[in-house]
Amino acid sequence: xxxxxxxxxxxxxxxxxxxxxxxxxxxxxxxxxxxxxxxxxxxxxxxxxxxxxxxxxxxxxxxxxxxxxxxxxxxxxxxxxxxxxxxxxxxxxxxxxxxxxxxxxxxxxxxxxxxxxxxxxxxxxxxxxxxxxxxxxxxxxxxxxxxxxxxxxxxxxxxxxxxxxxxxxxxxxxxxxxxxxxxxxxxxxxxxxxxxxxxxxxxxxxxxxxxxxxxxxxxxx
Numbered sequence: 001x002x003x004x005x006x007x008x009x010x011x012x013x014x015x016x017x018x019x020x021x022x023x024x025x026x027x028x029x030x031x032x033x034x035x036x037x038x039x040x041x042x043x044x045x046x047x048x049x050x051x052x053x054x055x056x057x058x059x060x061x062x063x064x065x066x067x068x069x070x071x072x073x074x075x076x077x078x079x080x081x082x083x084x085x086x087x088x089x090x091x092x093x094x095x096x097x098x099x100x101x102x103x104x105x106x107x108x109x110x111x112x113x114x115x116x117x118x119x120x121x122x123x124x125x126x127x128x129x130x131x132x133x134x135x136x137x138x139x140x141x142x143x144x145x146x147x148x149x150x151x152x153x154x155x156x157x158x159x160x161x162x163x164x165x166x167x168x169x170x171x172x173x174x175x176x177x178x179x180x181x182x183x184x185x186x187x188x189x190x191x192x193x194x195x196x197x198x199x200x201x202x203x204x205x206x207x208x209x210x211x212x213x214x215x216x217x218x219x220x221x
Contacts, residue, residue, distance in 0.1 A: 010119065011171070087128075093146040096151070167184060
């Protein structure tokens, strides 16, 4: 089966979902295919002020997640009017250099929501990613890729895919299996409902395979 994780790099809820994503990858290694995809937030989805951002962080991190640490709203810049595409474009561009895993986007997210770095600025986002990637991720080439039409087209395409599922909340997890079943979770960050659904889908897929082994393909019409 395949598990697709739709995210926005600077989203606090995606930050809270990362332990769940890591656990799923560990628990179902070799049994599922994993892929993350960028789903850009609309400018209006971002906080309107730093004070508002801090209020959201108190609710998500403190009230809901009971986190031992508080997220840092220092990344917020009112003059951007909700345009924080840069870290997402940089994370996507890093794929062109072989960084298809989580390393670069996690470094960007940490720099933004944990350290308060202003990663909405492309130069800052590139510097963070280049440091995380080392010699294999040269800053000048990474920036050129992040500014390219092809990378922007990939981000726009994955964002459109996200909205095509008729959902609006990130993180989102789309589970698909070999027998055509699909389950969509939007906005949930906890492990348990995902595990229960994955187990059910894997069990159904195994049952189909067992039936096919005993009785072959369906008879012709």
